[in-house]
Amino acid sequence: MSNFGRAILAGAALVAGISVTSSLMAHGNVTPQAVDTSALPKLGADWLPKNPYTGNAKAIEVGASAYNQNCARCHGLEAISGGIAPDLRYLELGESGDEWFMERFRKGASHDGKVYMPAFGDVLGQEAGWAIRSWLETKHEE
Ligand code: HEC
Structure with missing residues (x-):
């Protein structure tokens, strides 16, 4: 795979990671x-x-x-x-x-x-x- 392809994959993983975290915070946040x-x-x-x-x-x-x-x-x-x-x-x-x-x-x-x-x-x-x-x-x- 080209370096460019790896960079895109890494970027996609990062974006997915962020969106999972923020949706957890929106729904699962029960901190008083x-x-x-x-x-x-x-x-x-x-x-x-x-x-x-x-x-x-x-x-x-x-x-x-x-x-x-x-x-x-x-x-x-x-x-x-x-x-x-x-x-x-x-x-x-x-x-x-x-x-x-x-x-x-x-x-x-x-x-x-x-x-x-x-x-x-x-x-x-x-x-x-x-x-x-x-x-x-x-x-x-x-
Ligand atoms: C994560 C969801 C959630 C949050 C946040 C929450 N409750 Fe509850 N509460 C429930 C559930 C579910 C029940 C029913 C529990 C059961 O059936 O044993 C309940 C039951 C109650 C009851 C008893 C009601 C009855 O008719 O028996 C009271 C009073 C109550 N909650 C007050 C509060 C107050 C005040 C707050 C905020 C400070 C609060 N709750 C925040 C989910 C929540």
């Missing part, structure tokens, strides 16, 4: 995106059993953006599920809904060793979790 919670009251190290931010306008605003960056790709824009993951508008309101929400937010969900939802708790922290919950409460449907 940092959430700026500096405008919200601090909640301390212990995870609270119920949402302390319900109705807090700032928390709702922070939560909307945190949801879009971390949850929407599976749970759907505006919390309207496209069917990949449960529709979070129907999560129960109040303390038992809060508990279930936080269980999933902190630990994620796995079955038979497969991760269906990554854990967010340690990475994003409870301020971000309750902010998302506060925004979801505004989208609630019976």
